[in-house]
Amino acid sequence: MLQYWYKNAVLYNLDVETFQDSNDDGIGDFVGLTQRLDYLAGLGVTCLWLAPFYPTPNRDNGYDVEDYYDVDPRLGDLGDFVDFIRAAQQRGIRVIIDLVVNHTSINHPWFQSSRSSEDSPYRDYYIWKKSKPENADGFLVFPGYQETTWTYDRKRKEYYFHRFYEHQAELNIGNPKVRDEIRKIMAFWLQLGVSGFRVDAVPFLIELKHMDSANVDQPYEYLREFRDYLSWVKGDAILLAEANVGMEEVPKYYGNGDKLHMMFNFMLNQHLMYSLMSGNAMTVREGMYQPPPIPDNCQWANFLRNHDEFPVGRLSKSQQEEMYEAWAPDENMRIYDRGIRRRLAPMLEGNLRQLKLSHSLLMTMPGTPVLRYGEEIGMGEDLSLDERNTTRTPMQWQSDKGGGFTKADRSDMVRPIIHRGEFSYKKVNVTDQQRDSESLLSVTEHMIRVRKENPAFGYGKWSIVETGNTEVLAHRLDWRDKTVVAVHNFGQSSLSIELDLPVHLKKQMSEMLSDAAYETINNADGEIDIEGYGYRWFQIDEGSS
Template sequence: MTDPDWYQDATIYSLDIKTFNDADGDGWGDFEGATERLGYLEELGVDALWIRPFYPSPLRDNGYDVADYRDVDDRLGTLADFRAFADAAHDRGMRVLTDLVFNHTSIDHEWFQRAREDPYSAYHDYYLWTSHLEDAHQRGNIFPEYEDGVWSYDDVAGKHYFHQFYHHQPDLNVANPAVREELYDVLRFWLDQGADGFRIDAAHPMLMAKGHNAMTLEDAPGLDEPIDLFKEMRAVVEAEQADAVLLAEADDEPEHLDYYFGDGEAFHLQFNFVMNAHLTYAVGVADTWPLHRAEELLPDVSGVGTWVNFLRNHDEWNLLKLPEEAFEHAREYFGDDEGDSWIFERGHRLRLADLYDGDPDRIAVAHALLFALPGSVALQSGDEIGMGSDLSLPEREAVRTPMQWDDSKNGGFSAADPEACYNPVIDEGQYAYDGVNVADQREDPDSVLSRVRELIAAREASPGIARGHYSVPEADHKGTRVHRFDHEGRVLLCAHNLAREGRREIVGFDVDPDSVEHIVGDGDYHVADGSVTFDLDACGYVWIRGQRR
């Protein structure tokens, strides 16, 4: 696996070791268990695995509160287990991306412990402090329902420390060259262990004003401009491994998103939060206007980086990129009756299946549209079988329940007593594991799993989606969307109907009719001279390809 451009057309599967598969029966997923399930992921057809934080952590924030960047939490395995997992994934043709949280650490991290104990220690300047809170820079916290602001008092240091996230996650002072060198060494360490790249958590907050004087990286010694932080990270990883990549979680305003690619010298990939909010909303309301709006908002990044499109992730479905009227509509339309799903004043802690009332056809057409977008794709584990959420769990844990493999105890995730599991498996209601699981769907050609697997294969067989010229022919109906890709003399049309009734669409198709081949989907089509007529059932889709005349 030495293709340096592999990331431009990749299907990336996101999983949490803690909740994926438990090999030793203690109720916690582990690397050995994940290794046992690699055959399933190879069968699914994914190109890379994004492994969410597995480092030693007090787990006050699902592992995004890291206590040691250079080890594996012993409840999940060992460094040797990680290396075995990465080697086995590589043997099956899959790359491994790990999740690195460089904006902040846990208060349990050795760096913070040493920083608070000695104001003259080099580690003290790894963080940001103030002895004069009344004069310090203030702004809202990222978790406004749980934190009053961005400063918390530390009894040992006798000062307040700065944190954009929870109070147990003090921000690192990334303007400090010594901190940056530590982070670069962490990148080198995990590449040496077998990683192929990294999701960089909270890339946007890393660049925001921090500390008493609202210092930004404009003022950082050794950097000419803030983006140089990520340019240096890219230089580090590419020096170690030519095809290693950096993936940004940068939920910034649309007009600033191209900045994170650094003119092709910083991040290789970036999660497309703008398209996420609009695409998932569009499918839910059976209207394509949000897709057109998203594409108008997004900057052109051709030649400098690649979007990673997705329907849901392991956090809340963030609606802030929608216009105000749609934001308010989505808050009510998609929420549960009790209002328990709404969180952080910005989104729903629901899975994709919850948003679409468990409708397998709507889940499938959402994935068809996702795979028909230029760029790469990220899938959240469990969405490929239509798993639901558990709103009895706190905060984002509602969408982080264990993978449902079959209808045996704990859904096949673990042999432990249910109360010993890291999070409980969903065992009642519409999304209970006895009705929603991999085993039941694996051989059913109409299941969500089978259709997602077919779409991954179709995407793999359609390089024009990522590498061709993309256009959107005008449609007659607000609920239908056709994508056209011209690539190496061939034309690919991907037709989708989001409506709750059947629709007919006629679009130009300048190909040799005898060359037309069906790629995926059950929609009907008829190719005539210079055009094609699509007849699509509710939530129907079909992709076809022909040789351009």
């Protein structure tokens, strides 16, 4: 049995409220999600990552939590959640959930008590100051939508800290009682069957700014605390971190394999996207080399797009400007002075070959792939929606009214389903693509199956294979006696290239998957062909020599 299940996993991120509505109130729910598990199992998903589903005022897509121990009544109840977990387990699908403990909603009982009484046991659960700090209007996470990080509370007559919106009060992680609460939250959901947590906003969670009660010099030690407790409660559970940090910081988050299990690879993501935009494979190659080595029991999580904006801050200034010009020419497409609020398919103008290329890259890059719901069919965005909601529209299942998501009127939906243009549910949906063997959905499903059959993609040690062409990326992953090689052409023209591999390995190469029907490799020293935006996956079984 293979260790570290998350290394060969295929993760799929979704928001319950936009996935499937079972009672036609226009809002997705756990009963609806359970009904769609067969689809996810058929796609090849092995682990679901659920966006926050806790009770919430819902002023930030559920990331403003009001109660950590329940399900938002719009989405169902705890019984529905347990039924969902059981049904997922029956299909071999694990579930991880968002752990949003950097802050709570100001509606949370802890905050209401903290502001109300000097004798409150929650008095120091949050970060309070009698006077507003001088740098309160400095670093803002949401420029243009956020004016300060300190807001005056009339009841307590003090200022509270909020790294994000003013309705999201920052928890005081330096308070041992707060960390005890976090551990209890983790234990509760682990006992209900989840396999771990995607931890939201980790760099902000562990920052010690303005905390008078912090008792450690290195805030990363808090990650070890949580990891120890997680492993004690459930040995194979994982922590997947949202931490868009500099590469010099990465070792502090992984530790010696005793802190976080996984981190999203923002560095690789931005370089890969630039290569897709420019046609130059050298940029993604640079992005592969940037991250430092990580412990053997740790893993990078790779993605194309997620539920937030696409950030560009890990690219050079000139590259950022190129990205904006190509993929966000209108100011309405940009957000927070740092990113793009669009889905991938419209940015690639619906180019099916490029979309298939991007999915091939996702499935073969060193690490674990994370698909965002709708990516497998090439969903679009709705730029008329506020902030990041542009890419959070309902899943498009079929061409009937409501797109198979709901029978409710469009005006009653949690967000309007995309109903106009090339990416409307009438033109982009699951049912139509299931009937087409060459569709993005069908090809992605095939890629997932081949990846899962070849654990070297998830476990292997990677290295670049030289091709002599700047438009082509080739890399290999070696694991035990198996080697896999992936070749990707970022350019639009067909090419012939030679892979810089030892002759004895070339002789053992066999093709597993490709974008087209290529000639069988006969000449170990010869060239191989690859179409524009093409991809080819090979396996080498050294044990057969």
